[in-house]
Amino acid sequence: MSTPDTWFDATVIGIRNLTPTVKEFRLQYPLALRLAPGAHIDVQVAIDGQTAMRSYSVVRSDANGQIVIAVKQVQGSRGGSRYMASLTLGSTLKASAPVSNFEPVYGPHHYLLLAAGIGVTPMLSVARALVAQGASLQMLYAVRSKDEQAYLPDLQDLLGERLRVFSADRNERLDVAAEINALAESAQLYLCGPIKLLDAAREHWQAAGRHAAQLRYETFGSSGRYLPQDFTVRVPRLGREILVDAGQSMLDALSEAGIAMVSNCRRGECGLCAVDVLETDGVLDHRDVFFSSREHAGGNRICTCVSRVAGTSITIEPPWRGDPDLSHTTVL
């Protein structure tokens, strides 16, 4: 993902509460846009007077230029969902054309769609496209509780018996490993949900010797294992200590403090913003998909755009090393 070329003024023309924590927004674009299954839009959100970008999957679109997205109010959010919650009917926001990195590749193989929580949003259009193709598919939908099952009626209408719902409050456990083991070798898994689920599925998929390209997943880097909290980044090489507050990314805090950083995707995919970890008094809350589980376990590096520390401080080595003295090549 890179920054979109074009921003449209989209007007909020409908808001509805899907669950106690999920709000649906109907956006009117100035013109109709073509979109592929699995598409998302980027929107500009204002957080503490700063403009940031967030990605939301398109749940539905109409030929008249209306696009529907759903946003979960996340406790300890970095501010994107708080901004979205502040929108009212008639509000306008800068939104990109829809882009899909999650469009299904059509084929005769079986598809398993696995969504958890707000991860259901990209699955709706993917499921509709696969049903229209007459594909063999099944969908598993894990929810926290009966109150938190957004779009369940839509999915039931679309999929009938092919949908299975697992509700944590009813002690219905989704056994990702068993579901993967039950798949034919040619099957494809499409996955969207919290990082814990992504990690578990990725790890088991690999352990089971399955083809990496047959596992498709999407993450906007928004969930971790721990609630976001304030922590301090120590940069001894530069003699700096920088506070990262709970609503801010480490990357932004470092950049704003004048520590030069490079980054691109801002959702834990590309690895450009990763830094070396020297020490921490807490636990690294890896929220990226760039590092492997082995690398996460090693704890030597962290993706600063999405990952955090569950603790009070982390000590890092910044990309800055000063200009080398090439007469003493051992410096490098």
Next chain:
Amino acid sequence: MTPRPTFPLNAWYVAAWDAEVGRSLLSRSICNEQMVLYRKQDGRAVALADACWHRLVPLSLGTLVGDDVRCGYHGMRFNADGRCTHMPSQETINPSACVKSFPVVERHRFVWVWPGDPALADPATVPDLHWMDDADWAGDGSMVEVKADYRLVLDNLMDLTHETFVHSSSIGNEALAEAPFEAMHGETTASVRRWVLNEEAPAFWGAQLGKPGPVDRWQIIHFKAPATILLDVGVAPAGSGAPQGDRSQGISMWVIHIPTPATDKTCYYFWCHLRNYRVREQRLTREVLQAARGILLEDETIIEAQQRAMDRNPGRDFYNLNIDAGSLWARRLIDELIDKELAEKPAVHSIPIIPAAKALRA
């Protein structure tokens, strides 16, 4: 405003002859989509977007590794679905990394691709060219790259009056240009039928028939939108019953012409001549192929000159004559397909845009 497209994207187009696609990387532009074509180890043909996800270098400059294409720049690998299977210097693969994979069908000795919405690609809609696979019909063809809008090639074929003037030494004669014709159309097809009765055969046909005397000659042109033309052509001794349906004394050819748009002003012109006489004579196959090459070169020369003249005369429309009826029906059928796509996919470029970087800083 975006200029109006000249071709629909939701259609099957011939990207290559079957024998052109193998265990190497073939680059083709189909409807302005740069594609790389190759075969998997099981023989199945694949078409991917010919630009690496990473830094856009053409994948066709890379190499095949098993069923994957490896970019020749940094070694990113993509499978036949366009999914990335290897990234250098990291243990994981970016989940967004992919190149577009185009639906492919191999049928009637051609590799067909679908440049539009893959969800709409139905192999049942590949034009029927079953003579290409039929042992009762012998022949071969080739492909020529023409520097002209593919519709100029279609125009050329939908009115064979031009044979009299462009191909006077082989298949054209005066009688042809003066014979009456009928133009017809259906939902997705347009046809032009012309019979020349009891006239001398032109040189090529006289030699093929090998019988003296005047002939009844038919030319039945079938267009299937957006870019397939089948010519049902032949001669029979005059009065032997061909116009009434008995072609047994004569000889027939199915001549297949498919100009696939490469860009707005260039095309790959695929063609093949199939005959139902002396089908076991491979020498004749070669002779017809060579004769056809000469005839096609005459067409190419005229059509490319026409395109250059059009470029020198922007805004000048054609004057259409009675003889252009077939071409006008063909163009209308193409326009209907384009209109349908435009209705579903409105232009996104017609409103003011703000560069993202500027907007973000604002």
